[in-house]
Amino acid sequence: MKTTQKSRLLLFIATMLSSSFAFSQSKEAFVANVTKEATENSQLEKLAHELLDVVGPRLVGTPQMKQAGDWAVKKYGEWGISSRMENWGEWRGWERGITHIDLMSPRLRSLEGTQLAWSPSTAKGKPINAEAIVLPVVADSMAFVKWLPMVKGKLVLISQAQISGRPDKNYEDFATKDGLAKFKKDKQDAANAWRDRLSKTGLNAKNLALAIEKAGAAGIIINNWSAGWGVDKVFGANTTKIPTLNLSLEDYGLVYRLVEYGSKPMLRITSESKELGVVPTFNTFAEIKGSEKPNEYVMLSAHFDSWDASSGATDNGTGTIMMMETMRLLKKFYPNPKRTILVGHWASEEQGLNGSRAFVEDHPEIINNLQALFNQDNGTGRVVNIGGAGFAKAKDFLPRWLAAVPDTIRNQIKTNYPGTPSGGGSDNASFVAAGALGFSLGALPWDYFSYTWHTNRDTYDKIVFDEVRNNAILAAILVYMASEDPEKTSTEKAPMPVNPRTNQPGIWPTPVKANRKGGLN
Template identity: 45%
Template sequence: MFRLVLLVALAAPAFAQHFPTDDPVIREMWAEGMDRSQTEAMAHVLTDVIGPRLAGSQGLENAQDWLLETYAGWGVDARREEYGTWNRWEAGALHVEMTAPRVQSLVAEMLAWTPGTDGPVEGPVVAPPADLTPETAQAWLAGLEGAFVLTSPPEPMCRAMQELEANARPETIERLEAQRASLRADWRQRLSALGRDVAGVLEDAGVAGTLSSRWSGGWGANKVFSTGNERAVGLDVSCEDYGMLARLAESENAPRVRVNAQAEDGGVVPQFNVVAEMRGTELPDEYILLSAHLDSWHAATGATDNATGTIVMLEAMRILKETYPNPRRTILAGHWGAEEVGLIGSGAFREDHPEVVAGLQVGFNQDNGTWRFERIEGQGFLDTAEHLPVWMAAVPTEVQAQVVVEVPGEQNNRGSDHTSFTCAEAPVLRLQSPYDEYRQYTWHTNLDTYDKIVFDDLRQNATLAAMLVYGASEDPERMTRETANLPVNPRTGEPREFGPCREPRRTAPN
């Protein structure tokens, strides 16, 4: 179904690698991963051809089909495992333009699971009035039929903070921050007059749609999630355009918009993980787990969240198949579904496979963008101090110098699929790339696309992952589950704990 075409690529970086051992497998892994990488071809298919992979969508299903076809082509056993259901929603074309007080196309995205518009719909843009109270709310709501209501505070400036810090006067920054805080407090007060179910109240009033904006803090980037709207279209509007609409509404210049949003509700559909396996020859009931989520949000193509993590694990399995086809321990690659809506796929795998949790030697999860790995944290497992440095010692010295190995670690980063296992005291470690730019520009944004991937680093990351798996598989000793003391949770004043694990949601929300 999907063609994996080798693209014309730049030559692999000419690192003067120094191998600390004469292990021929490590040397061949480096040659396979760096000189014969398939990461660019994989990324093209997964992001450009298949595209967004929202939980429940046809895109996610297509990506799973592609994984199964790709593994089959390499001679690696892979399977689809059903874990529950979710709501299918497919986004079509979206056109949004302001029609008054002048004509201008607007930058906007549909929020996930929104209803469509059933053709073009035009109406006024309305902001909740500053003096709105529970007592005056009904009178205001009575005039909203067919309107598009602004539901989030506008930003006073859509310029990245690092540029302000570099160029603006300190008093300018202070004034902007005070203005932003005041706007947010003001809009919380306005919306509080509508009660807890703002979307439901507005839909009951007959609005045509709700407009919101969740700016990422970077040029042109908004974080785009979902809506609870059931009848009115829900849109995220760019920071710049949303601010313009808000200013026009506040100054009584009567802005109007026309929206044509195509969206299809496909009902409740089954959901799956894809799991690939290379069976161990000596210790088949002990496991090494490669872990990454396959699903994404829908406003872009999920390139760095988490096509890159998916490709690291997929390419690592290819390298392992080529250079280490008969592993000592069983190697699994888990391509999880529904991470973005609650770590559901990985949590379900944990619950459905107690034998893997019990027999896990170690796992490696990747879920934060591009750039090379800079840190591997032991996630609070004491024995990582004995084993992880040994596995790292076999990789090229230039790569070692780029990675901080932090053992036993404090579980500084939670919220991705590794926590589905560490909560059960099963050691799945996080392969971490730099965070700041990722959080600002591509994490859950409309800019998370193929062009943001740094392929020199992606090749190296996949190769390093394969080497770590090889070291863990060949390790003569089983890593223990003994845990370290975790730091104090600032919210409770008590030491953090490993568990309990959260039961994964296996049924569609409605």
């Protein structure tokens, strides 16, 4: 080898070693700084208060969803981070008002309940005063049609009354063996009987509500218990002219029993809401521009919208404030990333991932140059699972990125490679379907599905802030490592596992078009 060639080779090696050493040193400093800042100067509590207590729930199409976007843009601006809202469609505009439900006879009691999302309002200044009745046992659909005129002017209960408001675990902890067996049998028998009662009408849930509405009922009352103490799931109404209300398990059972025992309960209901016509829907973004590879992207992801029976704290307020805190940490300690860092706060995830699906459709320039996306959307718990989402080479880079995470966080995380692609559930699925690396940061449940997921108890007090702090540290380090990685990640798909039912290989999820005109049909 000639001297000049040897010199150049040595210089190249020295430069690479120096660069590697500098990256190692800066990596260690970044991790230390982020950990210290997130622990000692966390903004999570303040963000949660401003978003959840002040703005409140963020149902798509409501003024609160727009207010939340404006708040996030302002907050990012205070941190010196570029942000924007981007319109992707239209939705039925609606705003919740006051719900007040009283039992007037045979005794007085204010009942716990609320109208469903997008429910019609009671007439302005005219509360409903009506008798409550229960969907009857009928022989068949013809018998149901003959019964329907009975609903005129009445409030109709169309849900099963639970035999107990105690969660199963309470019986498992305290009942005798025979008592537990009897409880489980009685519970199953009651569920089967109610399913049979509904099936005899010949109608599904939506058409049942519409038939009762058309027959002149004053309103519909349901209970959608979430199998926990005092907690219900509250979704959207099927009615178009009369209000639909969810009563708590305890009060629904009270009214149901009064009907069944012939006490003819009378209720007074005020259920106010406003129809706001057609309103635009927005995703909200914040961005830290890349300095070396600005056209390659590392993304953070969390849906912004929620159901609105409570404040949407763990679904997905926690994911939202975690990603905002992560961006704050990155801006402070990594203001000039190698690749562009982008966070997406998605709208209408709850109605079918519509915001993220629209983004995937509208921004191929980002999808085709995505280094990785990290999505969080399953409650307040610390992240304990990260899979490769079905990508064949995920094991070549995710462990390398995770190696930089402090042991106290990393050692609690189980990994699975290559994993399987998500077909739905949250916004990472929109990216995976398009062949882009969308990773879910899977968290401990903290009784998420029973107590806070889509419920009337998903409030600020359910947040475990120390867990969310850990998640912000984790996300900041993963983004830093993905941005600094000298290699572009591979989107090669691993072979799909064989479906045991069909004995055929599974099929990679395909993109689904966003609904850009929601609730308008």
